[in-house]
Amino acid sequence: MTTRVGVVTFPGSLDDQDAGRAVKLAGGEPVALWHGDKDLHQVDAVILPGGFSYGDYLRCGAIARFSPVMETIIAGAREGLPVLGICNGFQVLCESHLLPGALTRNDHLHFVCRDQRLRVENAATAWTGDFASGAEITVPLKNGEGGYVADESTLDALEAEGRVVFRYLDVNPNGSRRDIAGITNAAGNVVGLMPHPEHAVEALTGPTTDGLPFFTSVLKKLVA
Amino acid sequence: MSAQSKPVLDTVKHATDTPEAAQPWAELGLKEDEYLRIREILGRRPTGAELAMYSVMWSEHCSYKSSKVHLRQFGEKAPASDALLVGIGENAGVVDVGQGYAVTFKVESHNHPSYVEPYQGAATGVGGIVRDILAMGARPIGVMDPLRFGAADHPDTRRVLPGVVAGIGGYGNCLGLPNIGGEVVFDPCYQGNPLVNALCVGVMRHEDIHLAKAAGAGNKVILYGARTGGDGIGGVSVLASETFDSTGPAKRPAVQVGDPFQEKLLIECTLEIFAERLVAGIQDLGGAGLSCATSELASAGSGGMRVELDTVPLRDSSLSPEEILMSESQERMCAVVEPEKVDRFLEICAKWDVIATVIGEVTEGDRLEIYWHGEQVVDVPPRTVAHEGPVYERPYARPDWQDALQTDDPARLPRPVDGAELREQVLRLVGSPNQADVSWVTDQYDRYVLGNTVLSQPEDSGMLRIDEETNLGVALATDGNGRYAKLDPYAGAQLALVEAYRNVAAGGSRPLAVTDCLNFGSPEDPGVMWQFAEATRGLADACLELGLPVTGGNVSLYNQTGETAIHPTPVVGVLGVIDDVTRRTPMAFRTEGQLLYLLGETADEFGGSAWTDVVHGHLGGLPPRVDLERERLLAEILISASRDGMIDAAHDLSDGGLIQAVVESCLRGGHGARLVVPEGLTPFTFLLSESTARAVVALPRGEEVRFTDMCAARGLPAARIGVVDGSDIEVQGQFTLSLGELREAHERPLRALFG
Numbered sequence: 001m002t003t004r005v006g007v008v009t010f011p012g013s014l015d016d017q018d019a020g021r022a023v024k025l026a027g028g029e030p031v032a033l034w035h036g037d038k039d040l041h042q043v044d045a046v047i048l049p050g051g052f053s054y055g056d057y058l059r060c061g062a063i064a065r066f067s068p069v070m071e072t073i074i075a076g077a078r079e080g081l082p083v084l085g086i087c088n089g090f091q092v093l094c095e096s097h098l099l100p101g102a103l104t105r106n107d108h109l110h111f112v113c114r115d116q117r118l119r120v121e122n123a124a125t126a127w128t129g130d131f132a133s134g135a136e137i138t139v140p141l142k143n144g145e146g147g148y149v150a151d152e153s154t155l156d157a158l159e160a161e162g163r164v165v166f167r168y169l170d171v172n173p174n175g176s177r178r179d180i181a182g183i184t185n186a187a188g189n190v191v192g193l194m195p196h197p198e199h200a201v202e203a204l205t206g207p208t209t210d211g212l213p214f215f216t217s218v219l220k221k222l223v224a
Numbered sequence: 225m226s227a228q229s230k231p232v233l234d235t236v237k238h239a240t241d242t243p244e245a246a247q248p249w250a251e252l253g254l255k256e257d258e259y260l261r262i263r264e265i266l267g268r269r270p271t272g273a274e275l276a277m278y279s280v281m282w283s284e285h286c287s288y289k290s291s292k293v294h295l296r297q298f299g300e301k302a303p304a305s306d307a308l309l310v311g312i313g314e315n316a317g318v319v320d321v322g323q324g325y326a327v328t329f330k331v332e333s334h335n336h337p338s339y340v341e342p343y344q345g346a347a348t349g350v351g352g353i354v355r356d357i358l359a360m361g362a363r364p365i366g367v368m369d370p371l372r373f374g375a376a377d378h379p380d381t382r383r384v385l386p387g388v389v390a391g392i393g394g395y396g397n398c399l400g401l402p403n404i405g406g407e408v409v410f411d412p413c414y415q416g417n418p419l420v421n422a423l424c425v426g427v428m429r430h431e432d433i434h435l436a437k438a439a440g441a442g443n444k445v446i447l448y449g450a451r452t453g454g455d456g457i458g459g460v461s462v463l464a465s466e467t468f469d470s471t472g473p474a475k476r477p478a479v480q481v482g483d484p485f486q487e488k489l490l491i492e493c494t495l496e497i498f499a500e501r502l503v504a505g506i507q508d509l510g511g512a513g514l515s516c517a518t519s520e521l522a523s524a525g526s527g528g529m530r531v532e533l534d535t536v537p538l539r540d541s542s543l544s545p546e547e548i549l550m551s552e553s554q555e556r557m558c559a560v561v562e563p564e565k566v567d568r569f570l571e572i573c574a575k576w577d578v579i580a581t582v583i584g585e586v587t588e589g590d591r592l593e594i595y596w597h598g599e600q601v602v603d604v605p606p607r608t609v610a611h612e613g614p615v616y617e618r619p620y621a622r623p624d625w626q627d628a629l630q631t632d633d634p635a636r637l638p639r640p641v642d643g644a645e646l647r648e649q650v651l652r653l654v655g656s657p658n659q660a661d662v663s664w665v666t667d668q669y670d671r672y673v674l675g676n677t678v679l680s681q682p683e684d685s686g687m688l689r690i691d692e693e694t695n696l697g698v699a700l701a702t703d704g705n706g707r708y709a710k711l712d713p714y715a716g717a718q719l720a721l722v723e724a725y726r727n728v729a730a731g732g733s734r735p736l737a738v739t740d741c742l743n744f745g746s747p748e749d750p751g752v753m754w755q756f757a758e759a760t761r762g763l764a765d766a767c768l769e770l771g772l773p774v775t776g777g778n779v780s781l782y783n784q785t786g787e788t789a790i791h792p793t794p795v796v797g798v799l800g801v802i803d804d805v806t807r808r809t810p811m812a813f814r815t816e817g818q819l820l821y822l823l824g825e826t827a828d829e830f831g832g833s834a835w836t837d838v839v840h841g842h843l844g845g846l847p848p849r850v851d852l853e854r855e856r857l858l859a860e861i862l863i864s865a866s867r868d869g870m871i872d873a874a875h876d877l878s879d880g881g882l883i884q885a886v887v888e889s890c891l892r893g894g895h896g897a898r899l900v901v902p903e904g905l906t907p908f909t910f911l912l913s914e915s916t917a918r919a920v921v922a923l924p925r926g927e928e929v930r931f932t933d934m935c936a937a938r939g940l941p942a943a944r945i946g947v948v949d950g951s952d953i954e955v956q957g958q959f960t961l962s963l964g965e966l967r968e969a970h971e972r973p974l975r976a977l978f979g
Contacts, residue, residue: 011577012485014400018675021692050673052398055485108979111393111668140672142397199672204806205689206672 002029003222005215006043008073008089010035010064014051015086015198022198023047026215035067044222045082045126046073048089050142050196060103060145061091070096082126082218083190087143090182090192099183099192100158101150106143107175115207116141116195117169118181122162125188126221130213137210139200141173141181146194148176148183158183166193233545234272236600243269252279258614265608273533273594273601276546277609280512281519284781287613290747291779294757297764298774305773307736310433315356315508316426317775318433319737321801323696326430328360331370331423331702331741331797333780337479338420342387346420347395347482348456351554353424354399355508358491359557361434361498362426365674366688367396369406369422370702370741370795371665374415376657376977381410384418385665386978392422393668398484399491402677403669404686406702407795408662408974413706416785421741421778423797425700427690432498436507438525438560441588443504445521445531446566447514448573448580449490449556453539456480456513456552486555486578493576494557500572502565509556515549515609517558518584519592522606525560528591529606531584545596560586620753630711632844634830639908646907647959649839653912654887655969656838657977659880661891664974678805682888684727684876689805697805701727701798704743705879706791707832708847713755714762717794718850721766722916723878724798729859730874730919732809732866733800738767740777740796745789747781755792756781763794769852772798809866811875812893813922813948818872820897820946822882823935824858824918826905833914834880854917854940861940862919870931873922882945883911883955885920887966890953896963898954899946907958910945922948 005023007030009016020030031043035053040046053064064070070092077083077098085093093099106112115138123133131137150158155177158164166182174194182193197211232238239245247269249259254275262270262278270278284290298312309326310318316330334349350367357364369392374381396403401424438445456479497503505525507517514536522529533545543551561569566582573580587593592609594602640646653659662682671680678697679687685701703723709716721738728735740763745752767774777797783790802808813820830836831845865871873893875885890897901910923931935942954960 012398012488014398014488014673015675018673021675051400052485052488055398055483055488057485110390111397111670113667113670113672142670142672144397196672199675202675205675205677 003219004029004031004043006031006033006040006046008033008035008046008048008069010053010067012052012055013049015049015196018198019047019049019086022201022211022215025201026212026219028215028219033069035069038068038072040072040076045218048083048085048092050087050089053088053092060088061095064092065095074098077190080187080189082221084127084214085192086196086198087194090194093190093192098190099185100154101148103145104147104149105145106147111144112173113140113142114173116173118166118195119169121167122165122184125165125184125191127191127214127217128165129217129221136169138208139195139197139211140207141195143174143194146174146176148180150177161186165191233596233599234601236271236603239271240268245269247275249275253283254279258282266604271601273545273549274604276550277515277519277602280515280550281609282613286512286516288779289614290616290618290781291756292615293617294760297760301764301768302773303768303771305771308773308775312774312776315359315436317737318360319775319799321696321698323691323694324429325427325690325696326433327425327427327698327799328357328362329423329425329700329739329797329799330356330776331421331739331795332778333741333743334420334422335417335743335780335783338388339384339418341479342384343391344479344481346388346391348480348554349420349422350392350395351482351484351487352510353422354401354487355510355557357424357426358494359434359436359506359508360426361432362428363495364401364424364426364491366404366425366686367401367423368404368686368700368702370704371407372409372411372414372419372793374410374418375412376410378415380415382978388418388420389665389668395482395484397670399488400673402671402673402680404671404677404680404688405700406681408665410657411706411791413791417783417790419743419783419793421795423700423702425698434498434503434506436520436524437505438521438529438586440504440562441527441586443560443562443586444566444582445529445584445586446559446561446569446580447536447556447583448559448578450483450486450553451537451539451579452548452551453553454543454547454551457547457550480552480554482554489576489578490555490557493573493578496572497569500568502569503559503561505560507558509558511552513549513551513553519606519609521558521560522592523610525586528587528589528593529584530587531594533594534597535581535583537579537581545601618747618753619750620757621750622754623751629844630846634836634842634845637836637840637842643958647961650883650911651961651969653834653838653880654884654966655973657973659834659884660973661971662974664978678808679731679810682892683811684730685733687731687733687802687805687808695804695806697802699728699731699733699800699802702795703727704793704795706793707837707843709759709794710791710843711832711845711847713758713792715847715850716792717759717762718766719847719916720794720796721763722850722855724796725770725855725859726876726919728798728800729862730809730876732807732863733802734863735772735798735800735859737799738772738774738796740774740794742779743783743790743793743795744781745784749789752789759792759794763796766852770856807867809871809874811873811889813873813889813895813897814893815872816895816948818922818924818948819928819944820948821921821923822918822943822945823861823921823940824854825915825941826909826913826918827915828909829913829915835912848914848916851917857938857940858917858919861935861938864934865931870927871921871923875920877918877920879914881912881914882920886953887970890963891967891970895948896950896952897946898949898956900956902943902945907955911955
């Protein structure tokens, strides 16, 4: 039996097909989840994809957080359901208080799309087990509001508990505090990051295939 | 025109009863003879609503009244092509790319709105072309933006460019469409008239092609998408069809405001509706809004149409019937649906939170009738609005300055006297705004979304995979060179075509079809009209010879400030197909030791070149010679070499000549090159001439014999000019430039100006 990974489509989600393709290439079965449907259809893990849910109106992720499907996902995440939030999905996770902090407008005020180098700081989460700790990877980054912020004590706690999962290398592309590109919750099942691993799963279309281990990690974790 | 100032509803009956009432036809952009013709068609004066419809539909932008007589050539000279499924006249042309797939693509201008309000003007330009593609039944899969601005260092360029780029990114990124290429060009001639052209490409199965027509009496007319507001009223007639006059009133209200989130919902909702085969005809609402959609749908169908205008959902309840008909509010579509399918149609719209309203139906008759709270305000033959507008044979004449311009031969300009001076000029060239790296612009666009982007800016063409199983793909390139076209508009249009053609072939794709955006000054100037006539003739002739049908496009006139027109700027987009995208050829020199070959012949051709512009501020002489037969041969060689895996990199040679291409390929791949000047050429001509039908390729040593044998057998000159090597570009006996120095020169200018 293949592992079922749900990919949520909110109105305005854009990278949902891409996340599904990545799951498939990693050997899993992508399952489309609809924002208005509370039922998770027996999936084993969930991806909140990139995009502009609800047009990013009000605040990025602020409206998506209240959609029916999120109610079930939030409850599931607290019980250990692996959840990956990519870009807009990361914003939704922060708005849902599954992850601390917030994403703000890039410090240079422009949308930026670039191939971004990252260091994997924590290879023990549900979504990073197939990386070596300290591995350096390159995946696309594309956002207008990707500046990670939190108060100093939260940042200190994240660092102390090893919950900073990815850090920007070479260039901090959006003014994120302490070069933070992605974080996890204390249990390690919920991970959010601004860069897009689902765009780095094929040599033909991505800068690298460094994104693939995100998806193989969770599949391995679930069959283990 | 507001409801307040017109307390009496101007019904058809009222118009018949008050034949002498004064009407604001001149303010709406109509000429007196056009107004009189409307009266003649109707046998009475038009109502206010009818006048509104005719004024927008008979505008230059919608009716092509000045350009039509010239555009006919694209049909008359069309090459026999099996690939063309839908030709000019629909929302966009459709081309067969094999395996049951059809591709639709089109380029359009949003020049005038983008000058008035750069962000919204550019954003809604993207939105409009995407809806055109959607209306054909296709899923939009990519966009490109050829852009032209005034001088890079002019203060107003700092207002216009960042706004335009943010608008394109803000809208396109939010739709989830990869932006895969385009152009960024600076020239003082565009100072008051920036050119913001937008191209969209979409894909569908053959059986999914939809057309804009309202057939079948009793079928319902459904307006869906955004509510109608007061934005963009008269955009096409006022903004796009007259020159800017600095003393006139502010034109800001004529620019529409976009909502990309609404458009994303509209795309997904429409594709779901298509998948269930729920529409008989469909049309997007763009320029001229409901006036255009209702009259075009009715005109293309077999019957008439009756519309209850007061059922249109409004953002502003005070809008008058005239304003509703003229509004260019964005993100709206109009569909014709059989009565039994209406419920399902509305259900899908509700799923996507898209407002949908039955506003009328197709009738037995042959009239377009529009009612406002039960009273008839429009009763017209729809063809007279949509398809039988005025046609002008504008006078045209070769400008009297043309001869002097062409005889001002760049041969008189001083050339570099030694390697040191040549080095200095090369460095200046690759760091000049037109030759510099444009990633400050393109980094603001999402090129990855949808996961099918195989090649994107700065590659010669943008390439998209359309089938993940078979690896079938399409490629697109857009090009234009206003300097060449100013020197010779006939050749200039052909040069735009062959550059895009060559760019598509350089990546390994076979060119299939053409779209064009013809940007010119005022058609009321005989000199401009001559440029237009020459450019269209040149483009049609070359398309015929290369076997490429023109599938559609757009004409933008009145791009001038006062008496000064822009350079004639035909922008040409070429679509190509590639059977296996994994065989594509990128531009980067990636492997040390590979051999560099220059394909084609280099002559001493500098008219309109980047060198004359950057080093001497000169524009004169004749542009490079066009050789269509040679272009075709070069393309065949590039495609064969790509398919058979003989070459690892290819880059088209265009403005800036060989050295520009080599610098770009070296910087992209992170490797240097050693170049040797071939016998018979001066270093200056070798490096900087802009002769056409040329490309530079990198090949593994093991492929040299096979490749050169192929070129020799088919008669394409191929000269070994060097090798990929080290971290410098060395031109033997002339100069050396380090990649670091070149990168700094090439990548800094746009960031310094706009960052």
